[in-house]
Amino acid sequence: xxxxxxxxxxxxxxxxxxxxxxxxxxxxxxxxxxxxxxxxxxxxxxxxxxxxxxxxxxxxxxxxxxxxxxxxxxxxxxxxxxxxxxxxxxxxxxxxxxxxxxxxxxxxxxxxxxxxxxxxxxxxxxxxxxxxxxxxxxxxxxxxxxxxxxxxxxxxxxxxxxxxxxxxxxxxxxxxxxxxxxxxxxxxxxxxxxxxxxxxxxxxxxxxxxxxxxxxxxxxxxxxxxxxxxxxxxxxxxxxxxxxxxxxxxxxxxxxxxxxxxxxxxxxxxxxxxxxxxxxxxxxxxxxxxxxxxxxxxxxxxxxxxxxxxxxxxxxxxxxxxxxxxxxxxxxxxxxxxxxxxxxxxxxxxxxxxxxxxxxxxxxxxxxxxxxxxxxxxxxxxxxxxxxxxxxxxxxxxxxxxxxxxxxxxxxxxxxxxxxxxxxxxxxxxxxxxxxxxxxxxxxxxxxxxxxxxxxxxxxxxxxxxxxxxxxxxxxxxxxx
Numbered sequence: 001x002x003x004x005x006x007x008x009x010x011x012x013x014x015x016x017x018x019x020x021x022x023x024x025x026x027x028x029x030x031x032x033x034x035x036x037x038x039x040x041x042x043x044x045x046x047x048x049x050x051x052x053x054x055x056x057x058x059x060x061x062x063x064x065x066x067x068x069x070x071x072x073x074x075x076x077x078x079x080x081x082x083x084x085x086x087x088x089x090x091x092x093x094x095x096x097x098x099x100x101x102x103x104x105x106x107x108x109x110x111x112x113x114x115x116x117x118x119x120x121x122x123x124x125x126x127x128x129x130x131x132x133x134x135x136x137x138x139x140x141x142x143x144x145x146x147x148x149x150x151x152x153x154x155x156x157x158x159x160x161x162x163x164x165x166x167x168x169x170x171x172x173x174x175x176x177x178x179x180x181x182x183x184x185x186x187x188x189x190x191x192x193x194x195x196x197x198x199x200x201x202x203x204x205x206x207x208x209x210x211x212x213x214x215x216x217x218x219x220x221x222x223x224x225x226x227x228x229x230x231x232x233x234x235x236x237x238x239x240x241x242x243x244x245x246x247x248x249x250x251x252x253x254x255x256x257x258x259x260x261x262x263x264x265x266x267x268x269x270x271x272x273x274x275x276x277x278x279x280x281x282x283x284x285x286x287x288x289x290x291x292x293x294x295x296x297x298x299x300x301x302x303x304x305x306x307x308x309x310x311x312x313x314x315x316x317x318x319x320x321x322x323x324x325x326x327x328x329x330x331x332x333x334x335x336x337x338x339x340x341x342x343x344x345x346x347x348x349x350x351x352x353x354x355x356x357x358x359x360x361x362x363x364x365x366x367x368x369x370x371x372x373x374x375x376x377x378x379x380x381x382x383x384x385x386x387x388x389x390x391x392x393x394x395x396x397x398x399x400x401x402x403x404x405x406x407x408x409x410x411x412x413x414x415x416x417x418x419x420x421x422x423x424x425x426x427x428x429x430x431x432x433x434x435x436x437x438x439x440x441x442x443x444x445x446x447x448x449x450x451x452x453x454x455x456x457x458x459x460x461x462x463x464x465x466x467x468x469x470x471x472x473x474x475x476x477x478x479x480x481x
Contacts, residue, residue, distance in 0.1 A: 003038045055101030057169055059141065061134040066141060070097035070104070071154040072124045074173060078117050093117055094140075097126065098156045102169035103239075105140040106130065112143055123158050125149045139170065165208030167246050172238040174248060178204030178211070179263045180230045181340075182361040185325055186220045202226065202256070203340070203361045204234070204248075205265030210340060210361070213237070214249045215256065222256045228363060233259045267338040267363070273315035275344045275352055283320075283354065284338040284365070285313035293327045294449065296436030308444065311337060311354075319347060320354040322362060329362045336366040348433060348445050348463060422470045430475055431465040434458050440474060441466075456480035 004024060020041075027040035059066045076094040083090045091113040095106045106128060108116040120126075127149045130141040156168070161175045182203040189197050200223035202213040213234060215222055226232060236254040240247050250256060269284035293307040307327035309320050320339060322329065331337055339354065340361040347353025356362055422428050430450045432443030441452040443466065452466045454477040468477040 004041045056097070056099045056104050057101035059104055059132050059139055061132050061139055063132045065129065065144075066132050067127070067129045068099070069125065069127050069149055069152055069154070070099045070106075071156050071158070072096075072120055072122050072126060073098045073103060073156065073158055073171075075116065075120055075122060078113055095120065096172065097128065098168060098171070099154050100156065100168075103156075103171045105135060105170075105172070106146075107135075107140055107142050108146075109142065112146070125152050125154055163208040164204070164206050164211045167211060167239050167248065169239055169241055169246060172236075174234065174237040174239060176204070176206075176211075176234045176237065176248065177259060177261050177263060178206045178232065178234075179265050180226050180228050180232060181205045181210060181265065181338075181363045182228060183223050183226060184358070186223060200224075202232075204232070205263075205267075205363075207264050207266065210265065210267075212242075212245070212247045212359075213256070214240075214247050216249065216251050218252050219250050219254060219256065222250075226256070226258065231259055231261050231263050233257050233261075267340070267365075269313070269338065271315040272311070272313050272318050275318065275354075277344055277346050277352065279344040280341055281344065282338065282340045283311060283313070283318070283342060285311040285317070285336070287331055287333055287335045287337055288312045288317060290332050294436070294442070294444075296442060309337075311339070318352055318354050320356055322356045324358060326356045326360060326362050329364070331362070331364055334367075335364055338363045338365055346463075348431065353433075424470055424472065426470050427468070428470060428475065429465060429467045431463065434462050434464060441480075450475055452477050452480070454480050 004021060024037055024041045028035060028037060031040065056068060056070055059068065072095060074096040076096075078091060078093050080089040080091050091110050093108045093113040093116045095108060095116055096103055097106050098104070125148070127147050128141065128143060129145040130143040132139055132141050134140075156166075161177070162171070164176070164178065167174070167176075180202055184201040186198055186200040189199065191197050198217050198220035200215045200220040202215065202223055204211055204213055234248060234250060234254065234256050237248045237250050238254075240249050267282060267284050270279070270281040272283060272285065275281060275283070287309050289310045291308045293305055295303055295305045298304050305324060305327045307322045309322065309331060310317055311320055320342065338361075339356055340363070342354040342356045342360050345353050345355055430443060430445065430452070432445035432450060434441060434443060436442035441454055441456075441458055443450045443452060443464065450466070451474045452468075453474055454466065456464075456477070458464055458480065465479075465481055466475055466477040467479045467481075468475050470476075
C-alpha cells in the first residue's frame with residue numbers, strides 16, 4: 001500500500017480514492033514543487049476533514065467549505081438579477097434541505113440554478129458541497145457542487161404544514177396548526193438603529209408537543225387577538241434556537257390566523273414527588289388552594305405582582321408562585337392546570353417551590369367550579385375532580401367551597417385563619433419569602449403574608465425571618481435574619 005493509499009484509508013470522508021489522488025496531484029502542482037505527494041495528501045486529508053460535517057446543525061458561517069448529505073424539502077422559484085458591470089443577468093434558486101439534525105437553505109447560482117429547477121425533486125437526497133455564510137434568515141450555503149445520493153435515507157417531513165415534533169432548527173416557510181395555551185403582553189424595545197421594535201409571544205400545543213411562538217413588530221399585536229383555547233394556524237414561520245430550545249418566529253411576511261380545527265394537546269408532566277431543586281419541568285394537577293394576587297415594588301422602582309397557588313397530583317403537592325402576567329391567570333381551587341417550564345426552587349421551611357416566570361406556560365385544562373362540597377367527599381377524605389385522571393392517574397382532588405377548603409382532613413376557613421392571627425402586642429417570629437422589598441417589607445410563608453416594619457436591606461425573593469412585636473397588624477421587627 002502506498003503512502004497516499006494509507007492516508008486515504010485513515011480518512012473518513014465521502015470521496016473516492018480516484019478523486020483523492022486527483023486532488024493530491026492538483027495540490028502538488030499548486031504548490032510548485034514545495035510539497036511531495038505524501039505532504040500534499042496530508043494537506044488534502046486535513047482540508048477534507050474540516051469540511052465534512054456530521055449533520056446540517058453543525059454547519060457554521062465561519063467554515064470555508066461544508067460537505068453534507070441532506071434531503072430536499074422545498075424548491076423555491078428561479079429569480080434573476082442584474083450584476084454590476086455584466087451584461088448577463090444572474091440567476092438563483094433557494095432550496096430548503098434538511099436532515100434529522102436541522103435544515104438549511106442552499107443557494108444554487110446561475111447554471112446550477114437552472115439545473116435545480118429542471119432536475120431536483122422534493123424528497124430527493126443530495127450530497128452537497130458549498131460555502132456557508134450568514135444569510136437573511138440564518139445560515140445558508142452557497143452551493144459549489146451537488147450530486148444525488150440514492151443510497152442514503154433521511155427521515156424528515158416533506159410538507160409545508162408541520163407538527164411541533166417535526167420542527168427543526170433552520171426551517172422556514174413553516175405552517176403549523178395548534179391550540180393556544182398561553183399569551184403574553186406586547187413589549188417594546190429600542191433597536192441599535194434607534195427605531196422601536198415590538199415583540200409578543202404565544203405558546204401553542206398539538207398532539208406532539210408545544211412550542212413558543214415569537215411575534216415581531218407588525219405581527220406582535222396578534223397576541224392580543226387570541227385567548228387560551230383558541231385554535232390558530234401559523235403561516236410562513238421560521239424556526240430559531242433560544243437557550244437550547246426551538247422557537248417558531250413570525251415576521252412581517254408571516255401570519256397567525258384563527259381556524260376551525262380539532263387539535264388535541266395532552267401535556268406530559270413530571271410527578272411532583274420526584275421534583276428536585278434546579279429542575280425546569282412541566283407539572284400538572286388540581287389546584288387545591290389559591291391566594292389573592294399581591295403587588296410589590298421592585299428595586300428599579302417598577303411594580304411587580306405575584307400570586308401563589310398550591311397544585312396537587314397523584315404523588316404530592318407543591319406551591320407555585322406565578323409572577324407578572326402569570327398572576328392574572330383566572331385559576332381557582334378545583335381547576336385542572338398544566339404548568340410548563342417552571343423552575344423548582346428552595347421554598348419556605350425547606351419545602352420545594354415552583355416558580356412560573358415569563359418563560360413558563362400556565363394552561364387551565366378544566367374548571368372545577370369550586371370543587372365538590374365537604375359532604376360529598378369520599379371515605380378517604382378526598383373527592384375525585386372531574387377529568388383529573390387525564391393527567392394524574394385518578395388522583396383524588398381536594399374538596400373546596402367558596403367559604404372553606406378541605407385538605408388532608410383539615411378544614412381551613414376565613415374564620416379559622418382569623419383565629420390564628422397574632423394579637424397586638426404579641427411577640428412573634430415570622431419566616432417567609434420577600435414578595436415586597438419596599439416600605440413595608442412583605443413576607444409570605446405560603447399560607448399568609450406579614451407586613452414588616454424594618455430598616456434591614458432585604459432582597460426580593462429571599463427567605464428571611466423577622467422577630468418582634470405586632471402593632472396594628474404589622475410586625476415591628478427588632479431582628480431580621
